[in-house]
Amino acid sequence: MAERTTHFRTCPLCEATCGLEVTMEGASVVRIRGDREDVFSHGFICPKGSTLRQLHEDPDRLRLPLVRRDGEHVEVSWEEAFAEVEQRLTTALESAGRDGVGVYLGNPNVHNHAPTLYGRALIMALGTRNIFSASTVDQMPRHVSSGFAYGGPLAIPVPDLDRTDYLLMLGANPLESNGSLCTAPDFPGRLAAIGERGGRVVVVDPRRTATAKIADEHLTIRPGGDAAWLAALAHVLFDEDLVDLGPAGEWIDGVEQLGAVFEPFTPEAVAAATWIEPDVTRRIAREIAAAPTAAVYGRIGTNTVEFGTLASWLTDVVTALTGNLDRPGGLMWPNAAHQKARKPGPGRGFKTGRWATRVSGLPEVKSEFPVAALAEEIDTPGDGQIRVLFTVAGNPARSCPDSDRMNSALDTLELMVSVDPYLNETTRHADVILPPPSALARSHYDLAFTGLSIRNVSNYSPALVDPNGPLEEEILSRLALIASGQGADADTRTIHEMMLGGVLAGVVGGDGPLAGRDPAELATELGDRSPADRVLEVMLRTGWAGDQFGAVPDGLNMEKLEANPHGIDLGALTPQLPTVLRTVSGRVELAAEPLVADIDRLRASLERDSSGPVLVGRRHLRSNNSWMHNVEVLVKGRERCTLQVHPADAGEWGLVDGGDAKVTSAAGSLVAPVEITDEIARSVVSLPHGWGHDAPGARLSVARRRPGVNTNVLTDASKLDPLSGNAVLNGIPVSVVPG
Numbered sequence: 001m002a003e004r005t006t007h008f009r010t011c012p013l014c015e016a017t018c019g020l021e022v023t024m025e026g027a028s029v030v031r032i033r034g035d036r037e038d039v040f041s042h043g044f045i046c047p048k049g050s051t052l053r054q055l056h057e058d059p060d061r062l063r064l065p066l067v068r069r070d071g072e073h074v075e076v077s078w079e080e081a082f083a084e085v086e087q088r089l090t091t092a093l094e095s096a097g098r099d100g101v102g103v104y105l106g107n108p109n110v111h112n113h114a115p116t117l118y119g120r121a122l123i124m125a126l127g128t129r130n131i132f133s134a135s136t137v138d139q140m141p142r143h144v145s146s147g148f149a150y151g152g153p154l155a156i157p158v159p160d161l162d163r164t165d166y167l168l169m170l171g172a173n174p175l176e177s178n179g180s181l182c183t184a185p186d187f188p189g190r191l192a193a194i195g196e197r198g199g200r201v202v203v204v205d206p207r208r209t210a211t212a213k214i215a216d217e218h219l220t221i222r223p224g225g226d227a228a229w230l231a232a233l234a235h236v237l238f239d240e241d242l243v244d245l246g247p248a249g250e251w252i253d254g255v256e257q258l259g260a261v262f263e264p265f266t267p268e269a270v271a272a273a274t275w276i277e278p279d280v281t282r283r284i285a286r287e288i289a290a291a292p293t294a295a296v297y298g299r300i301g302t303n304t305v306e307f308g309t310l311a312s313w314l315t316d317v318v319t320a321l322t323g324n325l326d327r328p329g330g331l332m333w334p335n336a337a338h339q340k341a342r343k344p345g346p347g348r349g350f351k352t353g354r355w356a357t358r359v360s361g362l363p364e365v366k367s368e369f370p371v372a373a374l375a376e377e378i379d380t381p382g383d384g385q386i387r388v389l390f391t392v393a394g395n396p397a398r399s400c401p402d403s404d405r406m407n408s409a410l411d412t413l414e415l416m417v418s419v420d421p422y423l424n425e426t427t428r429h430a431d432v433i434l435p436p437p438s439a440l441a442r443s444h445y446d447l448a449f450t451g452l453s454i455r456n457v458s459n460y461s462p463a464l465v466d467p468n469g470p471l472e473e474e475i476l477s478r479l480a481l482i483a484s485g486q487g488a489d490a491d492t493r494t495i496h497e498m499m500l501g502g503v504l505a506g507v508v509g510g511d512g513p514l515a516g517r518d519p520a521e522l523a524t525e526l527g528d529r530s531p532a533d534r535v536l537e538v539m540l541r542t543g544w545a546g547d548q549f550g551a552v553p554d555g556l557n558m559e560k561l562e563a564n565p566h567g568i569d570l571g572a573l574t575p576q577l578p579t580v581l582r583t584v585s586g587r588v589e590l591a592a593e594p595l596v597a598d599i600d601r602l603r604a605s606l607e608r609d610s611s612g613p614v615l616v617g618r619r620h621l622r623s624n625n626s627w628m629h630n631v632e633v634l635v636k637g638r639e640r641c642t643l644q645v646h647p648a649d650a651g652e653w654g655l656v657d658g659g660d661a662k663v664t665s666a667a668g669s670l671v672a673p674v675e676i677t678d679e680i681a682r683s684v685v686s687l688p689h690g691w692g693h694d695a696p697g698a699r700l701s702v703a704r705r706r707p708g709v710n711t712n713v714l715t716d717a718s719k720l721d722p723l724s725g726n727a728v729l730n731g732i733p734v735s736v737v738p739g
């Protein structure tokens with residue numbers, strides 16, 4: 001029998017970053033459970049975390065590249081696959097030009113440091129502005145509101161869950177999602193602890209979600225009503241003279257202007273549009289103001305609506321007006337270990353619209369375009385039409401609005417190249433599919449989520465098994481070499497040296513502790529690691545907690561991380577004002593002009609007829625967008641892709657539990673099985689996203705047996721939050737009849 005060994009690593013599957021204990025016999029995983037000694041998760045794990053073995057062993061997971069020949073995807077060697085990309089990209093670029101190339105980056109990229117770092121190399125080599133990502137279907141409003149108010153789209157404050165006395169959550173269901181834009185393993189335990197220390201949790205949601213059930217109070221809100229309701233909370237704070245900025249007030253501008261901005265949003269004025277009674281609105285505003293500490297946290301339900309950016313901004317406004325911004329127990333900014341020590345002072349600020357999409361003129365945001373525009377950029381003829389598409393760990397055929405058009409558009413491409421472990425609903429359109437190694441076969445570090453974490457932690461996981469193929473940085477580097485004209489056979493060390501040189505240049509070129517050092521000499525002090533890990537090593541050693549290449553002997557480095565497989569706790573969050581700010585003024589611009597300018601649109605919406613059913617999404621603990629439905633233990637049991645309908649609505653519309661309903665929106669229609677439940681508000685119906693696994697040509701044998709329906713055939717690609725370009729996926733007007 002092979003030797004039994006135990007290893008510890010961070011779960012890469014969601015934002016919670018739980019520590020896992022992995023028991024192996026030789027190269028085989030025999031057990032995965034929560035790591036009780038993990039400094040952050042303390043043994044917490046959800047049902048997905050233990051399925052890394054099933055994902056690794058999934059026979060449908062691609063081990064070799066696929067190339068489409070005569071309409072069939074066939075396995076080829078890596079050399080053949082890259083040669084095919086080179087030959088076809090060279091031809092395509094001659095006709096389409098670089099403006100005719102698009103890139104789509106999916107959500108898993110941010111759960112993995114190699115593509116986070118090396119995706120840039122591919123984009124630079126392609127030389128295109130047609131960049132799209134999953135950010136504009138779930139979180140771009142949060143980036144934009146932070147960009148305008150704080151000067152940086154990544155300056156996202158998170159609720160200080162472990163110290164708050166009052167948590168107001170809107171459009172968030174962390175008991176199913178395990179948290180989003182708020183990294184907090186064991187979110188359920190942390191919520192329970194708020195109550196145990198005498199605090200209060202209030203959930204605002206059109207569904208009585210699992211999170212709402214354990215909250216002290218659940219308020220049913222009309223889908224899309226969050227921004228108006230938050231504006232009413234702000235109104236009450238001004239009206240009742242409850243505004244007190246606390247210590248952060250020294251750095252906050254614009255408050256005097258906001259009193260007039262929120263004047264029209266009386267609790268009575270928003271009641272019809274939000275379904276929340278005025279006396280409840282007033283009480284909640286007073287409770288937040290009176291609480292010793294409080295945080296307002298809004299997530300996907302507040303972002304994927306037509307006022308997504310305003311709702312994101314207003315969570316911060318209410319928090320700031322009650323003195324809870326940048327304060328223990330309030331909303332605070334994490335300080336990831338790889339971040340450089342920040343200095344206060346003015347920054348360059350944040351702009352959008354520096355360029356625009358070709359067809360609809362939609363503004364650029366954070367150097368990318370709204371993904372809702374991708375299909376029209378592919379299927380609309382003219383100069384700059386996208387004829388070549390690269391997708392990296394993304395499934396736009398399921399995750400983006402107006403899926404029917406997206407599917408048709410993908411079929412018309414001259415060349416499509418996908419970096420993806422599955423032949424799925426999107427990659428079935430690809431000419432070449434390049435599979436990355438499984439999560440167990442690569443090292444792991446959370447560059448993104450340490451920046452969204454409710455404690456400052458650092459945790460590195462080495463690879464556990466042989467990748468049996470190139471690492472992601474090798475795949476992306478090879479594509480970058482092809483895209484830059486150096487050819488498929490060029491040495492990828494060129495790209496690795498460029499990546500490392502770039503990060504070292506930033507370190508020695510500033511006025512930090514390594515200013516003036518020779519980058520080549522620093523490179524010799526790095527460990528013998530994978531290329532992405534060498535870049536990571538520089539970032540960690542030169543971050544605020546780093547050893548500065550020996551200058552700070554007790555600082556963080558890779559050896560210390562490897563010697564601490566349960567992670568290193570760098571402490572609770574600490575106030576970050578003013579150093580976190582990158583606004584032109586160097587201050588919090590709480591009344592930033594683009595945000596205030598959108599208030600009139602919100603005010604006008606209060607007059608609209610809001611009757612008629614609307615569709616919202618929902619999360620499930622055993623799902624993760626579209627890509628984990630091929631794991632038997634996660635999909636077995638009761639049908640989950642159902643249309644939830646309130647009993648009274650079901651009676652009125654002639655629906656029966658378990659029967660079919662036909663749902664129709666302005667964009668399309670589908671038929672889904674009905675689940676009658678009083679957990680959803682009247683006039684609201686709900687479908688989960690990420691389903692619809694019956695596409696011909698996809699190779700997902702487990703998912704195909706329980707395909708579900710694709711809710712994005714109902715979403716309208718022309719409906720966006722104008723400030724962020726985020727798709728409107730919640731609050732979609734629909735009609736529902738027996739199917």
Ligand code: SF4
Nearest residue numbers: 011014017018046049
């Ligand atoms: S909550 Fe997220 S990080 Fe934790 S085990 Fe589950 S999937 Fe992994």
